[in-house]
Amino acid sequence: MECNDSNLSCLNCKEREGTVLDVLTDKQLQLITDNKTCVVFKKGQIIMHEGNNPNGVYCLKHGKCKTHKLGIEGKEQIIRFAKSGDLLGYRAILSDEPLSASITALEETRACFIPRQELFELIEQSPSFSMQLMKVACHDLGEAGRIITNLAQKTVRERLAEMLLLLESTFGVTSDGNLDVSLTREEIANLVGTATESTIRLLSEFKEDKLIVLKGRKIKLVERGKLAKLGNVFD
Amino acid sequence: MECNDSNLSCLNCKEREGTVLDVLTDKQLQLITDNKTCVVFKKGQIIMHEGNNPNGVYCLKHGKCKTHKLGIEGKEQIIRFAKSGDLLGYRAILSDEPLSASITALEETRACFIPRQELFELIEQSPSFSMQLMKVACHDLGEAGRIITNLAQKTVRERLAEMLLLLESTFGVTSDGNLDVSLTREEIANLVGTATESTIRLLSEFKEDKLIVLKGRKIKLVERGKLAKLGNVFD
DNA sequence: CGATTAATTGATACTTCTCAAATCCTGTGG
DNA sequence: CCACAGGATTTGAGAAGTATCAATTAATCG
Numbered sequence: 001m002e003c004n005d006s007n008l009s010c011l012n013c014k015e016r017e018g019t020v021l022d023v024l025t026d027k028q029l030q031l032i033t034d035n036k037t038c039v040v041f042k043k044g045q046i047i048m049h050e051g052n053n054p055n056g057v058y059c060l061k062h063g064k065c066k067t068h069k070l071g072i073e074g075k076e077q078i079i080r081f082a083k084s085g086d087l088l089g090y091r092a093i094l095s096d097e098p099l100s101a102s103i104t105a106l107e108e109t110r111a112c113f114i115p116r117q118e119l120f121e122l123i124e125q126s127p128s129f130s131m132q133l134m135k136v137a138c139h140d141l142g143e144a145g146r147i148i149t150n151l152a153q154k155t156v157r158e159r160l161a162e163m164l165l166l167l168e169s170t171f172g173v174t175s176d177g178n179l180d181v182s183l184t185r186e187e188i189a190n191l192v193g194t195a196t197e198s199t200i201r202l203l204s205e206f207k208e209d210k211l212i213v214l215k216g217r218k219i220k221l222v223e224r225g226k227l228a229k230l231g232n233v234f235d
Numbered sequence: 236m237e238c239n240d241s242n243l244s245c246l247n248c249k250e251r252e253g254t255v256l257d258v259l260t261d262k263q264l265q266l267i268t269d270n271k272t273c274v275v276f277k278k279g280q281i282i283m284h285e286g287n288n289p290n291g292v293y294c295l296k297h298g299k300c301k302t303h304k305l306g307i308e309g310k311e312q313i314i315r316f317a318k319s320g321d322l323l324g325y326r327a328i329l330s331d332e333p334l335s336a337s338i339t340a341l342e343e344t345r346a347c348f349i350p351r352q353e354l355f356e357l358i359e360q361s362p363s364f365s366m367q368l369m370k371v372a373c374h375d376l377g378e379a380g381r382i383i384t385n386l387a388q389k390t391v392r393e394r395l396a397e398m399l400l401l402l403e404s405t406f407g408v409t410s411d412g413n414l415d416v417s418l419t420r421e422e423i424a425n426l427v428g429t430a431t432e433s434t435i436r437l438l439s440e441f442k443e444d445k446l447i448v449l450k451g452r453k454i455k456l457v458e459r460g461k462l463a464k465l466g467n468v469f470d
Numbered sequence: 471c472g473a474t475t476a477a478t479t480g481a482t483a484c485t486t487c488t489c490a491a492a493t494c495c496t497g498t499g500g
Numbered sequence: 501c502c503a504c505a506g507g508a509t510t511t512g513a514g515a516a517g518t519a520t521c522a523a524t525t526a527a528t529c530g
Binding site for chain 2: 069071072075077079090091092094095096097100101123124127130131133134135137138139140141142144145146147148149150151152153154158192193194232
Binding site for chain 3: 155156157194195197198201216
C-alpha cells in the first residue's frame with residue numbers, strides 16, 4: 001500500500017489549506033515531510049483497527065473513510081466520516097487510549113502517516129498547533145453531542161432524513177447531483193442506527209414522496225426543505 | 236452566588252490532584268489563584284447556558300452537575316455528568332464555539348471560575364497543560380462514541396441497566412449503599428433516551444427481579460453482574 | 471395544610487425489528 | 501464480453517418494543 005508520493009513535500013500540499021497543519025511553519029512542515037510515509041488504501045481496506053494502539057496519525061490527502069465501532073453482536077455502528085484534510089486516529093493518540101473505533105476506506109484513499117514522535121514534537125513546539133488539535137477534538141465532541149441527542153430523541157425516519165442532509169453537506173454532490181459518496185443500504189442503516197430493512201423502506205417512502213431520487217446506490221436530494229422539516233433539522 | 240473561597244489558593248487545593256491542573260507549576264497555579272473567582276451554585280441552578288459564549292471555564296471543586304442539550308420540542312437530553320475536579324465549559328471555549336449544551340447543578344456545587352485569558356495564557360506557556368486538555372477532550376470523545384453506539388443499537392432496557400452501572404461508577408455509593416446521586420425519573424429517562432413512563436416501568440421490573448432496591452429516588456444496585464449481562468456491558 | 475410536582479399504572483396505538491422469501495446487482499473468472 | 505455466484509436490495513407479514521394519553525396516587529414544599 002505504500003506509494004511514491006512520499007517524496008512530495010507537505011509545504012506544497014494543496015490539501016493542507018484549512019487543516020490543523022496549516023498553522024505550522026515551513027520548518028515544522030519539513031519535519032513532517034522528512035518523517036512521513038505516504039500510503040494508498042483500496043476501497044474497503046481497514047486503515048486503523050479498533051482496539052489497537054496507533055503509532056501515529058494519518059493525514060487524509062484524498063478519499064473518504066468511515067469511523068465505525070463494533071456494537072451488539074458485531075453490528076457495526078458508524079460514528080463519523082473523514083475526508084480530505086482530516087486527521088485519522090488523533091483521538092486515540094492524544095488520549096493515550098487504544099482506538100475506540102476502526103477506520104475503513106470507502107473508496108481509494110491516499111494518506112500520509114505522521115509518526116507519533118513527530119506529532120508530539122510539534123505539540124511541544126507549537127501552542128497554536130496544539131490549539132488546532134484541541135479545536136478539532138472539541139468540535140467533534142460537540143458534533144457527538146448532537147448525534148447523541150438525535151439518536152435518543154428522534155424517530156428513525158427523522159434521523160434518516162437528517163442524515164441524508166448531513167451526507168450532502170459533508171461530501172457534496174457529483175456533477176449529476178447525486179451525493180458524492182457510495183454507501184450500501186446496510187451502511188446507511190449502521191449510520192442511522194436502525195435495521196437495513198427499515199432504511200430501505202424509508203428510502204422508498206422518501207422516493208415515493210419525491211423527496212429524493214434513487215438509482216442503485218446513487219441518491220439525489222430533491223426536496224431539501226421538506227427533508228429538513230421531516231427530520232426536525234433547524235440550523 | 237459568589238463566595239469567600241476566592242482567597243483560597245489553588246496550590247493547596249486538595250481537589251486538584253489528578254486533574255488537568257495538576258501539571259501546572261506553582262507559579263502557573265498562582266496565576267489562576269490571582270484571577271479566579273470562587274462561586275457556589277444551588278441545586279437546580281444553571282451554571283452555563285446552551286448557546287452562550289462562555290468567558291472562561293469552571294473548575295468544579297465540590298458537587299455534581301449534568302450537561303444537557305435541548306432536543307425535539309424542548310425535551311432535555313443529558314449528555315454527560317461532571318463531578319469534583321472536572322472542567323466545565325472547556326469544549327465551547329477550546330473550540331471557539333457557543334456552548335452546545337447547558338450545565339446545571341444537581342446539588343449545591345462549588346466551583347472556581349478561570350477566565351478565558353488566563354486559560355489561554357497557560358495553554359501558550361505549557362505544552363503539558365495543553366496535552367492534558369487534549370487528553371480530556373479526546374477521552375470524552377471516545378465516551379461519546381460509546382454512547383452513540385449504545386443509543387443506536389441497544390434497547391431501552393439494556394441502556395437503562397448499563398446507565399445504572401455507569402452512574403455507580405461515576406458517582407459511587409453513599410454509606411447506605413445507594414447511588415450517590417439524586418435524579419428524578421424524568422432525568423433518568425432523559426439520560427437513557429426514553430419516555431419517563433418507560434423508565435418507571437423498567438425500574439419497577441428491575442426491582443421485581445431483585446436487581447435493584449428502590450426507595451423514592453434512592454437506588455441501590457444489588458445484582459451488578461446480572462445488570463451488566465442484561466445491559467450487554469462487557470468491559 | 472393546600473398546591474404543585476413527581477411517580478405510578480393501565481390501555482392503546484404506533485414504530486420498528488425480525489424472519490423469510492424473492493429479486494436484483496456487481497464483481498470476477500473464464 | 502458473458503455467465504454466474506454471492507452479496508445486496510426489496511417486499512411482506514407478524515412480533516416485539518416503546519410511546520402516548522389519561523387517570524390516580526404519592527411526595528414535596530412553601
